[in-house]
Amino acid sequence: xxxxxxxxxxxxxxxxxxxxxxxxxxxxxxxxxxxxxxxxxxxxxxxxxxxxxxxxxxxxxxxxxxxxxxxxxxx
Amino acid sequence: xxxxxxxxxxxxxxxxxxxxxxxxxxxxxxxxxxxxxxxxxxxxxxxxxxxxxxxxxxxxxxxxxxxxxxxxxxxxxxxxxxxxxxxxxxxxxxxxxxxxxxxxxxxxxxxxxxxxxxxxxxxxxxxxxxxxxxxxxxxxxxxxxxxxxxxxxxxxxxxxxxxxxx
Numbered sequence: 001x002x003x004x005x006x007x008x009x010x011x012x013x014x015x016x017x018x019x020x021x022x023x024x025x026x027x028x029x030x031x032x033x034x035x036x037x038x039x040x041x042x043x044x045x046x047x048x049x050x051x052x053x054x055x056x057x058x059x060x061x062x063x064x065x066x067x068x069x070x071x072x073x074x075x
Numbered sequence: 076x077x078x079x080x081x082x083x084x085x086x087x088x089x090x091x092x093x094x095x096x097x098x099x100x101x102x103x104x105x106x107x108x109x110x111x112x113x114x115x116x117x118x119x120x121x122x123x124x125x126x127x128x129x130x131x132x133x134x135x136x137x138x139x140x141x142x143x144x145x146x147x148x149x150x151x152x153x154x155x156x157x158x159x160x161x162x163x164x165x166x167x168x169x170x171x172x173x174x175x176x177x178x179x180x181x182x183x184x185x186x187x188x189x190x191x192x193x194x195x196x197x198x199x200x201x202x203x204x205x206x207x208x209x210x211x212x213x214x215x216x217x218x219x220x221x222x223x224x225x226x227x228x229x230x231x232x233x234x235x236x237x238x239x240x241x
Contacts, residue, residue: 011181014108018191021111052112 110195
């Protein structure tokens with residue numbers, strides 16, 4: 001169970017990333033954020049976001065039109 | 076390090092030269108995304124880009140001269156002939172349609188992205204020369220801006236990892 005869930009379904013790039021960044025800033029190091037998105041571009045975007053910022057992408061899954069990511073805050 | 080850039084931090088500068096609705100998106104999307112990815116961003120607004128810093132944004136877009144513009148209509152895409160763009164009221168109509176599409180598809184408004192940029196500590200610089208040229212007053216623009224010239228931009232750009240001209 002993630003510490004916080006962020007639903008960005010219905011909004012387009014770059015809002016899912018911007019909102020996730022903001023949500024992660026409110027978490028402690030080690031806590032997790034679950035992000036729900038409907039933007040297909042978000043799959044590659046969250047991978048790139050995690051690679052660049054150092055936060056860990058623990059899970060990613062797609063079911064129907066919803067994409068789900070679980071990100072662990074690092075640092 | 077100068078400009079508040081930390082040792083491992085990447086930095087980016089963007090020169091923003093255009094002020095139409097469509098051209099407002101690339102600089103603000105890139106700036107906010109970069110800021111979200113821990114990049115130190117500087118945006119230098121010059122010429123028509125200064126209008127993106129106005130307190131009350133009323134951005135417009137025209138089909139005139141935009142031969143690449145195809146609007147999604149009735150399941151397909153419709154090209155916009157120039158002759159249509161000349162007609163009175165067309166710019167206002169096109170701008171309204173575009174803003175409607177943007178809202179419907181969940182794309183952020185320029186106001187939202189601009190606010191996001193400021194929250195993300197993006198440095199916003201207004202070109203003093205362009206302000207004098209087009210007679211913009213500081214009071215016409217949003218708060219939190221720096222006012223400077225080309226040399227200020229140049230110093231930042233020379234040190235930045237990525238420089239874009241939009």
